[in-house]
Amino acid sequence: MAETRILAIETSCDETSCAVVEDGRRIMSNVVASQVDLHARYGGVFPELASRAHIEAIVPVIERAMWEAHVGFEDLDAVAVTYGPGLAGSLLVGVNAAKGLALGRDLPLVAVNHLEAHVYAHWLESDSEGAATTPEVSIEDKVGFPMLALIVSGGHTELILMRDHGIYEYLGGTLDDAAGEAFDKVGRLLGLSYPGGPAIQRAAESGDPESFSFPRAWLEDSFDFSFSGLKTAVMRAVDGYPGGLRGNLQANMAASFQEAVVDVLSTKAARAAEEFGAQAIILCGGVSANRALRSRTVERSAVPVYYPPLSLCTDNAAMVGACAYRHFEAGDCASWGLDVIPGLRLA
Numbered sequence: 001m002a003e004t005r006i007l008a009i010e011t012s013c014d015e016t017s018c019a020v021v022e023d024g025r026r027i028m029s030n031v032v033a034s035q036v037d038l039h040a041r042y043g044g045v046f047p048e049l050a051s052r053a054h055i056e057a058i059v060p061v062i063e064r065a066m067w068e069a070h071v072g073f074e075d076l077d078a079v080a081v082t083y084g085p086g087l088a089g090s091l092l093v094g095v096n097a098a099k100g101l102a103l104g105r106d107l108p109l110v111a112v113n114h115l116e117a118h119v120y121a122h123w124l125e126s127d128s129e130g131a132a133t134t135p136e137v138s139i140e141d142k143v144g145f146p147m148l149a150l151i152v153s154g155g156h157t158e159l160i161l162m163r164d165h166g167i168y169e170y171l172g173g174t175l176d177d178a179a180g181e182a183f184d185k186v187g188r189l190l191g192l193s194y195p196g197g198p199a200i201q202r203a204a205e206s207g208d209p210e211s212f213s214f215p216r217a218w219l220e221d222s223f224d225f226s227f228s229g230l231k232t233a234v235m236r237a238v239d240g241y242p243g244g245l246r247g248n249l250q251a252n253m254a255a256s257f258q259e260a261v262v263d264v265l266s267t268k269a270a271r272a273a274e275e276f277g278a279q280a281i282i283l284c285g286g287v288s289a290n291r292a293l294r295s296r297t298v299e300r301s302a303v304p305v306y307y308p309p310l311s312l313c314t315d316n317a318a319m320v321g322a323c324a325y326r327h328f329e330a331g332d333c334a335s336w337g338l339d340v341i342p343g344l345r346l347a
Helices: 036-040 047-069 088-104 114-123 179-189 196-204 228-239 249-275 291-300 317-329
Strands: 005-010 015-022 026-034 078-084 109-113 147-152 157-164 167-173 281-284
Touching: 005 047, 005 088, 005 317, 015 047, 015 317, 026 047, 026 317, 036 047, 047 088, 078 088, 078 114, 078 317, 088 109, 109 114, 109 317, 114 147, 114 157, 114 281, 114 317, 147 249, 157 249, 167 249, 179 196, 179 228, 179 249, 196 249, 196 291, 228 249, 249 281, 249 291, 281 291
Parallel strands: 005 078, 078 109, 147 281
Antiparallel strands: 005 015, 015 026, 147 157, 157 167
């Protein structure tokens, strides 16, 4: 049986990525051009600069992905691209590039939801600890449906029940800041480098998570999240030290903030998995790289918890290719009128 090879493109935010994925599982190449250094001076993503950087990087990244995969366009079965959610200008670069390649090479075009792509990172082969798949076994062979997806990134914090391929139920999400956005904003408050997630995790390693009593927004019995109050509490705590955060103070505040975020995320994920009969919890998105979130969710969950290897937590095109394979096999291809949807939802 012939393999299905898909060239996938991801430009939803500040990573220009292209990958070649075989049969939705095998990564033949996965090239990522990061813009972290470009946006570090602003402490967050500057949309106009992001789209310009995508324009400069997109062709070299595609060429590199093809070269690393040792394939030509005649070896491909489809071209896939993220069309939302994300920054409009960034999404347009990827969608237009994908359209041009697909039209020029007479290949089908597959449109992918960025959030669904994060979920399908768990279908890619990996031998990393905590990964959901191995070369021989798929996650659905291990645990079956339904699965509970906790999608946590710079722009999203959502609990989604995945009942089967393509069947999703929205359980709750953030009412204000996403978890990753809160990490970035608090990182700036604490005087740490950008991006805030990794910087806070490093600082927290030498800190006491019980040194500051930061609030948790439980929102009664809902599966929604809120981090704006926590961010304000950290700001007020920082203002209480006009001389600056010295010694262990910065580490203690970072650890206490991280614990407050992780406490709510892991508790609600474990409770939702139990309530809806999920067979596993799958952590998705950039914040799923956080070690405290991983360990705390494992501790609190009654079902297996899986998380991608670090290279597949943040935005990348391999996860887009994995997701696109399911759509392609189902005959779900896009028209040439495909447009970006910055506010696209998964469920």
